[in-house]
Amino acid sequence: MRYFLCCIILVLCAAQLYAQQPTGVKAEDTPNDSGGSITVVWNRAELPDGTMYKIAVSESETGPFHPAASIDPSGNLQSSDPGTFGHGTETSQMHFAKIAEYDDPVDPSKKIAIENGKTYYVQVIAQLPYDEVFPSAIASTEAYENFFNTLKTNNFVLGTIFSLIILGGIFLAQKRELFIRRIAGLEALDEALGRATEMGKPVLFIHGLHPMGSVSTIAAINVLARVAQRTAEFNTELRVANQDPVVMAVSQEVVKESYLNAGRPDAYSENSVFMVATEQFSYAAALDGMMVRDRPATNIMMGYFYAESLLLAETGASTGAIQIAGTDSYTQLPFFITTCDYTLMGEELYAASAYLSREPKLLGSLKGQDIGKAVLLIVMILGTILTTILGNQTLTHIFTAY
Amino acid sequence: MSRDQIFFIVFFVVFVAINIYLFGSGSLSADWTGFGIFIAAGITLSLYSFLYKDNPLFKFAENLYVGVAAAYTLTQVWYTVLLADVVIPFSELDSESMSNLWLIVPSLLGLFMLTQLSSAKFSWLSRIAFAFVVGLGAGLAIPRTIAANVLAQLEPSMRPITATWEGLDLLIILVGVVTVLVYFFYSVEHTGPVGVASKIGIWFLMISFGASFGYTIMARLSLLIGRVGFLLEDWLVLPLPYF
Secondary structure, X not given: OHHHHHHHHHXXXXXXXXXXXXXXXXXXXXXXXXXXXXXXXXXXXXXXXXXXXXXXXXXXXXXXXXXXXXXXXXXXXXXXXXXXXXXXXXXXXXXXXXXXXXXXXXXXXXXXXXXEOOEEEEEEEEEOOOOOEEEOOOEEEEEOOOOOOHXXXXXXXXXXXXXXXXXXXXXXXXXXXXXXXOOHHHHHHHHHHHHHHHHOXXXXXXXXXXXXXXXXXXXXXXXXXXXXXXXXXXXXXEEEEEOOHHHHHHHHHHHHHHHHHOOOHHHOOHHHEEEOOOOHHHHHHHHHHHHXXXXXXXXXXXXXXXXXXXXXXXXXXXXXXXXXXXXXXXXXXXXXXXXXXXXEEOHHHHHHHHHHHOOHHHHHHHHHHHHHHHHHHHHHHHHHHHHHHHOOOHXXXXXXXX | XXXXXXXXXXXXXXXXXXXXHHHHHXXXXXXXXXXXXXXXXXXXXHHHXXXXXXXXXXXXXXXXXXXXXXXXXXXXXXXHHHHHHHHHHHHOOOOOOOOOHHXXXXXXXXXXXXXXXXXXXXXXXXXXXXXXXXXXHHHHHHHHHHHHHHHHHHHHHOOOOOOOHHHHHHHHHHHHHHHHHHHOOOOOOOOHHHHHHHHHHHHHHHHHHHHHHHHHHHHHHHHHHHHHHHHHHHHOOOOOOXX
């Protein structure tokens, strides 16, 4: 009988020990990164309050193991990182830790980084509040660079599909004429330039603060090309204010070409496209001064603006100039809407170049963008219906940005 | 003498008199800190004088601001870009490892930009640098734009709509997104159902712009308060009540 009781106690102790030892420990390279990191996963377990998981790393299977991370059992569940571990129900039952470095055994205040192509041995240790420790089995892996970031697959597929749709739109536009609805701000452009011609006053074109790589700046340059061609035809003075030297150089080229296209290369002056200032508020102060002193008849503000938008547009309005603004800066749109005669909101700025030039390539790309928007609308409505009625979140997960 | 000239002479005299008093009474310390406050107050008032009308004081402050900004940018570019990324790495060029040789490419592209200033014989070289900048910028912008403007907007819009206040919020967001998107359709005439949807979209836009306007004005007022606080507390050294 005594022997039997001892056996039961031993079995229970072993079972208790096993319950607190981290199980299912696996180590693998951290996916979708440039290397230098490994990921450890292990099963979730019910542990006493105050328990911590300690992750230890070694370059040898026999150790010594060096501290790498300390994980609270209430956190670091795979479900908190669906990009890496997916959306399955099992993700709420697994812990994970991404290890990029571990303590230097010589000087623990320093860290040793995980190297690519080197085998590392990892152990997860459950440290109970009364300093009892239960080490797991040892797992090993290597870190390496991933050529393709699979988290961006949806981004890549969407980009490819949209590009194909736009190419299709361009192909269609070359075959037949496409319709574009009226955009009031652009209809008014010729009227505004004509007014400046009648008054014999200059047209002031103001670029936003973003550099040349920004979509809004590229769109502004396209509008500038059209404005410059018109001012060349009308023989009206054009002044183009810049805050960025690269944008200025591109603007000079564009304006020069537009004057050439209009058959007035002699009317082009390099000084008409000039640098004002590189700092935001000195740019605004100098332009305010120009508006008040030179009193341009038309102010065109295109690109991405920040806090200087109201300073510019309000001063322009006070001089009685006709003002057309276009920006995709959401926070500055209200100021342009309240102080300018016409405002191109967001995407209208991008559509401006197609609208003004009626060039098949641009019209086709606009048509393609419309089809892309229609696709997104359908996806959004379908996704909401699926999640609401069927509780199926597949579409939501497909269109998640990581 | 015109009214404006008299106004500005009086303003100038009062400003000088106040500063003489402040320095004389010790309210402003006779060192670089005191001098800095005196200059900052003068330039602040000169810039605010634009609210009256364009005047020589504003012109002076404006030109000073532009000049200082240009000089500041030049020093910043020299120390953080040219010296740190070009001059020092080139001076430490290791002939054995050749690890810094890649620096030649961006340096050359930078030099190409300067050919804009030269005659037409060489200025075409600048187009290579510009093409690189524009191409790289567009290439980097496309995936970022898809992630931020498409995916990050789609995912929160596709949530289950329930008969709760949260569900109503989601429904309003969905209707707003759909109708605003309809407004930005260019290849269909905005008449009939499309016209109605785009009108609702414009309402959504205007309501959000109104909210954004109010929020931004609040932020600008806090800037004004900061500036007025500087004039009253730091310059005039007036004891102000704190609320």
